[in-house]
Amino acid sequence: MAEIMIEEMKNAHRILAELTYEIRPVVRGYANRTLYINLDDGTIQSKPVSQKMKDVLTGGKGFALWLLWNGINDHTKWDDPENELVLSCGVIGGITAYPGTGKTIAVTVSPQTGVIIDSNGGGYFGPYLKFSGWDALEIQGKADRDVIIFIDGDEGRVTVEDAPLEAINTHLVNKQLTEMYGRDDREKRAITVISAGQAADYIPMCGLNISYWDARRQEVRIKQAARGGCGTVLRNKKIKAIVVKYSSMNADSNGVADMALLRRAGQRINKEITDFDASQNDMRGTGTPYLVEIMNRFDLLPVQNFRFGADPDAHKINGELWKEQFDHNGPDGCWLGCTLGCAHGVKHYHLQTGPYKGQTVFVDGPEYETLGAVGSNCAIFDPGAVLEINFYADTYGIDTISLGNSIAFAMECYEYGILTPDRTGGLELNWGNSAAALTLVHQMANGEGFGMVVGQGVRGMKRIFAEQYGVDAKLLHDIGMEVKGLEVSEYMTKESLAQQGGYAMASKGAQHDEAWLIFMELVHKQLNTFEAKAEALHYFPMWRTWFSLHGLCKLPWNDIIPVSNKTAKEPQKVPEHVENYCWLFEGVTGTHVTIEDLILQSERVYNFQRVFNLRLGHGKRVDDYPPYRAVGPVTVIEYESRAERYDKEMRDLIGIDPEGMSTIAKMAIVRKYREDRYETLLDTVYARRGWTRDGVPTADTLMKLGVDFPDLISLVRKNGG
Ligand code: SF4
Numbered sequence: 001m002a003e004i005m006i007e008e009m010k011n012a013h014r015i016l017a018e019l020t021y022e023i024r025p026v027v028r029g030y031a032n033r034t035l036y037i038n039l040d041d042g043t044i045q046s047k048p049v050s051q052k053m054k055d056v057l058t059g060g061k062g063f064a065l066w067l068l069w070n071g072i073n074d075h076t077k078w079d080d081p082e083n084e085l086v087l088s089c090g091v092i093g094g095i096t097a098y099p100g101t102g103k104t105i106a107v108t109v110s111p112q113t114g115v116i117i118d119s120n121g122g123g124y125f126g127p128y129l130k131f132s133g134w135d136a137l138e139i140q141g142k143a144d145r146d147v148i149i150f151i152d153g154d155e156g157r158v159t160v161e162d163a164p165l166e167a168i169n170t171h172l173v174n175k176q177l178t179e180m181y182g183r184d185d186r187e188k189r190a191i192t193v194i195s196a197g198q199a200a201d202y203i204p205m206c207g208l209n210i211s212y213w214d215a216r217r218q219e220v221r222i223k224q225a226a227r228g229g230c231g232t233v234l235r236n237k238k239i240k241a242i243v244v245k246y247s248s249m250n251a252d253s254n255g256v257a258d259m260a261l262l263r264r265a266g267q268r269i270n271k272e273i274t275d276f277d278a279s280q281n282d283m284r285g286t287g288t289p290y291l292v293e294i295m296n297r298f299d300l301l302p303v304q305n306f307r308f309g310a311d312p313d314a315h316k317i318n319g320e321l322w323k324e325q326f327d328h329n330g331p332d333g334c335w336l337g338c339t340l341g342c343a344h345g346v347k348h349y350h351l352q353t354g355p356y357k358g359q360t361v362f363v364d365g366p367e368y369e370t371l372g373a374v375g376s377n378c379a380i381f382d383p384g385a386v387l388e389i390n391f392y393a394d395t396y397g398i399d400t401i402s403l404g405n406s407i408a409f410a411m412e413c414y415e416y417g418i419l420t421p422d423r424t425g426g427l428e429l430n431w432g433n434s435a436a437a438l439t440l441v442h443q444m445a446n447g448e449g450f451g452m453v454v455g456q457g458v459r460g461m462k463r464i465f466a467e468q469y470g471v472d473a474k475l476l477h478d479i480g481m482e483v484k485g486l487e488v489s490e491y492m493t494k495e496s497l498a499q500q501g502g503y504a505m506a507s508k509g510a511q512h513d514e515a516w517l518i519f520m521e522l523v524h525k526q527l528n529t530f531e532a533k534a535e536a537l538h539y540f541p542m543w544r545t546w547f548s549l550h551g552l553c554k555l556p557w558n559d560i561i562p563v564s565n566k567t568a569k570e571p572q573k574v575p576e577h578v579e580n581y582c583w584l585f586e587g588v589t590g591t592h593v594t595i596e597d598l599i600l601q602s603e604r605v606y607n608f609q610r611v612f613n614l615r616l617g618h619g620k621r622v623d624d625y626p627p628y629r630a631v632g633p634v635t636v637i638e639y640e641s642r643a644e645r646y647d648k649e650m651r652d653l654i655g656i657d658p659e660g661m662s663t664i665a666k667m668a669i670v671r672k673y674r675e676d677r678y679e680t681l682l683d684t685v686y687a688r689r690g691w692t693r694d695g696v697p698t699a700d701t702l703m704k705l706g707v708d709f710p711d712l713i714s715l716v717r718k719n720g721g
Contacts, residue, residue, distance in 0.1 A: 006180050013161040016147065017042035023156040026130060027255045029091035029588040030059065034067060035134040035158065037149060039237055040081055040141030044158050049135055056706055059135060060090030061118050061548040062605040064107035065612060067138045068116070074615055078111040078204075078233060081141050085233050087129065087194070087242075088136035092584050093551020094127030094254050095337070097266035099273065100553030102127050102335020104194075104210055110228040110508070111204035111236075112402070112457055113485035115613040117228025117508050118548060122334030122343065123210035123221070124192035126551050128153065128246040131253045143238040148177070153246035154190070163240050169197040171361065171395040174211040175220045177243050188213035190247040193220075195240060196231025197397030202447035203455030205402035205487075206231035209394060216330040222364045223334050223343065226399040227511055228486060235397075249336070257590030265580040265587070266337075272562050273339045281559050282319070287326070287342040288368035290319040295372070300492045300518060302377040304431055305408035306481050306629050307638050309492040313381040317371050321383055322346075327362075340556050352388055354442050366390045366400075372490025373404025378411060378437060385434035389441060396445040402457055403444075405487035407437050409458045409480055418471050424450045458482040478628040479635075484509035484618070493630045495645075496521045497674075498533040501681050504626040505537065507609045507619075513554065514541040520572050534684040543573070545602035546581070557581075604705045607697045611712050614696060614719055621695040624682060632674045636663050639670075646670050696721040 017037075024031070034047045049063070057066050064086040071084045086107045095101050104126035110117035129137055132153025139149070148163040167173045174193040182188030193211045200206035207226030214221045256262060277284050292314055295301035299309035315321075326344040334343040345364040351357050366375075366386055374380060374389045393400045407429075413419045414429035421428060427436045427450055443451020453464060458480040466473040481488040486509025493499040502515030517536050521527040527536055547554050562576045569575075578595050585593050613619030632646075633639040639646055640663060647658045650666060654673050658666050686693060690701030698721040699713050 006176060009163070009165040009176060010180050012165045013148075013163055015159050015161050016143075017044050017160040019044035019046075019158045021046060021133060021156045021158070023153070024133060025255050026253060028257050028590055029254050030054070031130050031133050031135045033134055034063065034136040034138060035151070036138045036140070037158070037160065038141040039139065039143040039147070039160065039239075042160065044160070047138075056604055057608065058091060058549040058601045058605065060088050060093065060551055061105045061107060061545070062608070063136045064088045064105055064118070065116065065605065065608055067136060068107055068109075069612060071138065071140055072109065076109055076616070078109045078114065078229065079236050083109045083233065084138050084140045085230060085237065086136055086138045087125065089126030089130040090549055090551030092254075092588050094130055095256065095262055095584070095588065096251055097259070097262040097337060098556075098580070098584055099266075099269060099333070099338040099340045100335070100556040101337065101551060103547070103551045103553055104129075104225060105548050105551070106208055106225045106230040108228075108230055108233045109616065110485070111232045112229045112459070113509050115484065115508070115616050115618045116609055117230060117486075118609070119207060119225040119227040119230050119508075120513075120548060121208060121210045121223045121225030122553065123223035124212040124335060125194055125210045125242075125244060127253070127335065128190075128192050128244040131249065132244055132246050137242070139237060139239070142236065146238050146240045148240050149242045150181070151242070151244045153244060154248070166240055168195075168201075168240060169395040170195045170209040170211070170222060170397065171220070171391075173241050174209065174222065177241055178211065178213055178220050181243060181245050182213065185213070185215045187247070189215060190245050190249070192244050194234070194242045195397075196234045197395050197445065199396035199398050199445040199455070200231040200235035202452065203398070203444050204229045204232050204460070205399050205406070205455065205457050206235070206397040207399045208234060209397060212334070214330075217327070217347070217362070219362045221334070221343070221345070222394060224394065224399070226401065228399075228508060231397040254588055256588045258587045261583050261587035265583040269556060269560065269577065269580060270339050273560050277340065277560055280561060282323070283340050283342040283555065283559055284332075285328070286319040286323045287332075287344045289317075289322040289366065289371055291368040292318040292371055292376075293320075295491065296376075298523070299495075302372050302408075302490050302492055304379050305377060305405070305412040305479060306488070306492055307412070307635070308641060309494070311376055311379070311381070314376055316381040317375045317383055317386055322366065325383070335553075338553070338556075340560065342555060342559075346387060349387055349391065351391065352384070353438050354392055361391060363387055363391045364394065369490050370400040370404070373401045374407070374437065375404070377404050377408040377490065379431035380434045380437060381432070382434055385438070389434070389438060392438070392441050392445070396441065398441065398444060401489050402487040403441070404490075405481050406454050406457050406461065407440060409461060410454050412479055413461075413465065418465060418469065423469070457485065458487055459485045475634075480627055481629060482510065483626055484623055486510055488626075488630060491516070491518060493518070493626070494632055497677055497681055498527050498536055500626050500631055500678060501533070501537050501685060502541070503630065505624045505682075505685065506541070507606070507613060510626070514544055516540075524572070526572065530680055530684040533681060534688040537685045538688045539573075539599070542599045542602040542606055545606050546598050549601055549605060550585075600705070604707050607702060607705060608707055608712070610691075610697055611702070611716060615715055619695070620719070621682060621686075621693070624695055625678075628671065628675075631678060632670055633667060636667070639663050639667050649673070692720050694720055
């Protein structure tokens, strides 16, 4: 990029608000302050972190929820000025002795769901924010022009600056700002940038892009906190980017209590990664695309809007293909010290469409979720098309999971004649039409055409199609793969009752980061009773929530398996790694903990978030139902494609002989059986969690957990808890 251009951009900045602050070291994982910025009136201030915040909410997502709870009111909508975007790191976040410790957590009222979204991404921002002196950044209000926020952790200065000349799309603006604030490699390594692309000005399904400088490749690398519309909130506040500069990174920027204990845990897992990664999941070579082949083999890959779980063409976009295409020139950790290094990308990709057609770019990804969403779920098995969609979705800021599921839903509606070329502006949305899919992506970025309809997401389309075209709302509801307004991530759940609950009960909507129980249930047969399912739907969401309190990536927990697992009593919990995490917490904070203590940390925050949803008018049983497509076959073709399986279920489990019955009649019987089981699952899980039958945490449960804030207690009591 021409030097003069960067200089010109910088000269056009005017400082609109400023705070200088004392630089203080992080002590035992905490900066002990949070940063508040109000874009309406230019307030920038430091807030203290109280002992109560630490005791009840631990850090990371817990802090973010607490700040948001106190910043908004019961009626706040996503685009109200008082809605906040809160970004935070977590207590352990930023250590380099252990892999996967650099996640940023974003929390806000979601434009897609109207309740709380928490979304995490890699890429240096969270740790640099904390080491610059802030456990969390809380942004309220809306600027009246495009601005950037610059947190200079070297100088102890925060500014809000207007930024009229920078680009909006991520692959450009993140590079511009990295070059503006970092003159050489050493300085660029000290820069991290958050942005969202131009689609975030128009549609709700846009996420945050978080970047760091990859000196070996001379590239700005991008990771996403993609889910739930955090990028749409960023742009609604007219923020082009948030930049943090922190140059003093060292092995003990966290001010830890016991470095030897951290190293002990780190050496143990790093040896496992060196010894076993290549023969286990090959995260370092293949990354998450390894899952395509496995999901396809087990009939769990979403194909054609989750109608099917496998496709003969899946091999065209599987891990082997991507391993060949990825650039292996150097480690691919999205934070320092991540030896698992799965954040791969493709270099020298020639763009075929859109505003950057003809240019050669580095594409970060694709990851499994993208391959499932914009690949198999849309029946697009052309790797070039997938890469093109991946690049543009990222730079425009669009969440590829919501994007893929929304396009797949539109394609199925097109197949049924609900959509016609008249209604789509001439687009022929047949399965696999990658050119049409790309047109939709570009339309979303420009706020035009049928892309603006698909860009509203599955829940938005269901409403539009029912209202405007008079379509049977029940069919749309059955095939619309969203829960709470968030599109389902890329696993087929029809045969896993526990995972149906894992998706549909998840606080933010259907995302698998709370629970992934499919193999436990279907392959290892460990969840054969409702009680066992409920126990898993208690333990795993609590356990996985813990990562978000600490700025941690989940992948090193169970994407590398230690030898000790062979003899472990509960191998699915990976006990040796859980012990590592106890050591990490103790090593950072100096407080000895057991696994029960870690679960308690999570349980408090998990229940807090559930009550937060309740405050915003949701968070009850009625909000915890999946679409029937996630539970069983909606259409005749789905039933008949797996007729043997469903007929056997009728015979063995329901006690009805299917012989001679029509498919429609059999479908109705299977549906009743499966829906009844789902109701029993809800009852059992709610009881295990200490909630009412309506899914409300009881006051007793909150008090027992120590979440004893009077306004929460009064709220649950008002709702029968
Ligand atoms: S395992 Fe992958 S996603 Fe997780 S921190 Fe490491 S590189 Fe990032």
